[in-house]
Amino acid sequence: MQCTTNHARLYQDVTTYPFGNERLHKGQDSSRLHKRQNAVGTLRAAKPAQSAVTEIDAGRLRANVDFARGGYDVAVANYRRVVLTAMQEAEDGITGLAALESAAAQAQVAIASARHVLDLATSRYEGGVTTYLDVITGHSRC
Numbered sequence: 322m323q324c325t326t327n328h329a330r331l332y333q334d335v336t337t338y339p340f341g342n343e344r345l346h347k348g349q350d351s352s353r354l355h356k357r358q359n360a361v362g363t364l365r366a367a368k369p370a371q372s373a374v375t376e377i378d379a380g381r382l383r384a385n386v387d388f389a390r391g392g393y394d395v396a397v398a399n400y401r402r403v404v405l406t407a408m409q410e411a412e413d414g415i416t417g418l419a420a421l422e423s424a425a426a427q428a429q430v431a432i433a434s435a436r437h438v439l440d441l442a443t444s445r446y447e448g449g450v451t452t453y454l455d456v457i458t459g460h461s462r463c
Contacts (some may be wrong), residue, residue, distance in 0.1 A: 435462040 439459035445451040 432463070437457070439463055 334370070439462070442451065442455040442459040446453055446456045
């Protein structure tokens with residue numbers, strides 16, 4: 322039902338604060354208020370009903386998005402931690418392998434040297450230059 326100025330004048334005794342500090346007192350023309358209220362009602366009617374739901378849900382949706390982003394950030398941090406740990410372990414393994422290769426090379430040199438000493442001691446014993454004690458000492462080093 323469309324209100325006319327006459328209907329609006331029936332409610333002159335109402336004191337209200339429709340917009341900011343604007344007040345209507347007894348005896349003032351309330352048609353100005355009625356026009357503004359109709360304009361606001363028209364704007365509200367022009368808005369789709371779904372937009373009100375969207376405005377209400379915006380905080381919840383934003384919170385859900387922030388929660389999902391937080392979960393994603395945690396997953397990325399865990400992935401990075403796992404990858405960095407794996408890379409550190411691989412690097413430690415490579416370094417350990419290099420140290421073991423160096424130790425193995427030194428052991429091979431020591432074994433070759435001990436065999437050479439044993440061969441010399443055996444040759445000297447067979448030639449009658451030394452006692453069998455040098456041969457036994459050479460065996461103990463191999």
